[in-house]
Amino acid sequence: METLVKVQGLTKQYRNGRGVRDVSFEVARGDIFGLFGPNGAGKTTLLKMMTGLCRADRGSAILFGYELTSEFEKAMAQVGCMIQTADAYPYLSALDHLKLAARLYPEQPKARIQEVLDAVGLGAYRHEKVKGFSTGMKQRLALAEALLSAPQLVILDEPTNGLDIEGVVEFRELILQLAREKGVTFVISSHLIDEMERICNRIGILNNGRLISQGNVDELLNSQVTLEQFYLSQIQNRKEKTAHAASVR
Numbered sequence: 001m002e003t004l005v006k007v008q009g010l011t012k013q014y015r016n017g018r019g020v021r022d023v024s025f026e027v028a029r030g031d032i033f034g035l036f037g038p039n040g041a042g043k044t045t046l047l048k049m050m051t052g053l054c055r056a057d058r059g060s061a062i063l064f065g066y067e068l069t070s071e072f073e074k075a076m077a078q079v080g081c082m083i084q085t086a087d088a089y090p091y092l093s094a095l096d097h098l099k100l101a102a103r104l105y106p107e108q109p110k111a112r113i114q115e116v117l118d119a120v121g122l123g124a125y126r127h128e129k130v131k132g133f134s135t136g137m138k139q140r141l142a143l144a145e146a147l148l149s150a151p152q153l154v155i156l157d158e159p160t161n162g163l164d165i166e167g168v169v170e171f172r173e174l175i176l177q178l179a180r181e182k183g184v185t186f187v188i189s190s191h192l193i194d195e196m197e198r199i200c201n202r203i204g205i206l207n208n209g210r211l212i213s214q215g216n217v218d219e220l221l222n223s224q225v226t227l228e229q230f231y232l233s234q235i236q237n238r239k240e241k242t243a244h245a246a247s248v249r
């Protein structure tokens with residue numbers, strides 16, 4: 001299977017000492033790769049380093065065979081992302097937002113805008129101003145922007161944040177549909193482990209800035225264990241190892 005993402009030893013330490021340390025993983029074409037971790041685990045920092053939104057202290061991200069920092073445009077040519085989306089312009093309509101964003105992709109046909117609006121379920125609301133949108137509709141608009149360039153790889157940071165149950169279910173269906181019907185590969189971060197279990201085929205677990213476990217969801221679990229139980233057992237293991245290391249020092 002073709003490797004679309006190769007993250008090697010990515011490290012970023014903020015001045016306060018927190019951040020992400022020595023994270024490595026790979027994502028193959030067709031994967032829905034979930035980066036799971038509690039608040040502050042380092043998910044956003046990692047995704048920002050993978051998309052050039054912040055500079056790594058060490059390590060590299062290779063997308064579609066191109067090293068991100070030295071061949072940025074080639075590496076990002078087929079990537080769409082939604083990372084800590086800034087608030088949309090309240091007085092612009094959904095359509096106008098996408099028209100603005102579409103100026104970055106002159107190679108895309110005009111019809112692409114309506115296509116992505118329909119794909120995210122905003123077709124009927126295209127002329128409405130964003131100030132009247134719910135959180136879920138704003139998330140959908142951000143996803144529509146990420147999809148504008150018809151990317152093969154889509155990177156989403158906490159896409160279901162702030163959504164109600166229906167919104168979460170609809171978003172999940174949308175992602176699964178894009179993966180199934182358009183062959184889109186996803187990297188998705190979330191702190192909602194049940195959601196990750198439902199949607200992802202592969203998962204990496206971040207804790208305190210480190211990737212403590214990764215693999216196929218099916219392989220990480222056996223029939224009795226949920227991903228939540230697996231995560232808690234991993235955390236317990238780490239605590240025991242740390243306590244043991246401290247006691248023999």
Ligand SMILES: Nc1ncnc2c1ncn2[C@@H]1O[C@H](COP(=O)(O)OP(=O)(O)OP(=O)(O)O)[C@@H](O)[C@H]1O
Pocket residue numbers: 014015016018019037038039040041042043044045046191
């Ligand atoms: N600009 C910054 N300056 C200093 N520390 C930061 C900065 N950004 C993030 N951090 C710290 O780095 C760690 C990782 O943060 P990050 O936002 O990447 O985590 P996260 O897993 O995305 O968290 P959340 O789920 O809460 O969004 C946290 O401890 C956070 O406080």
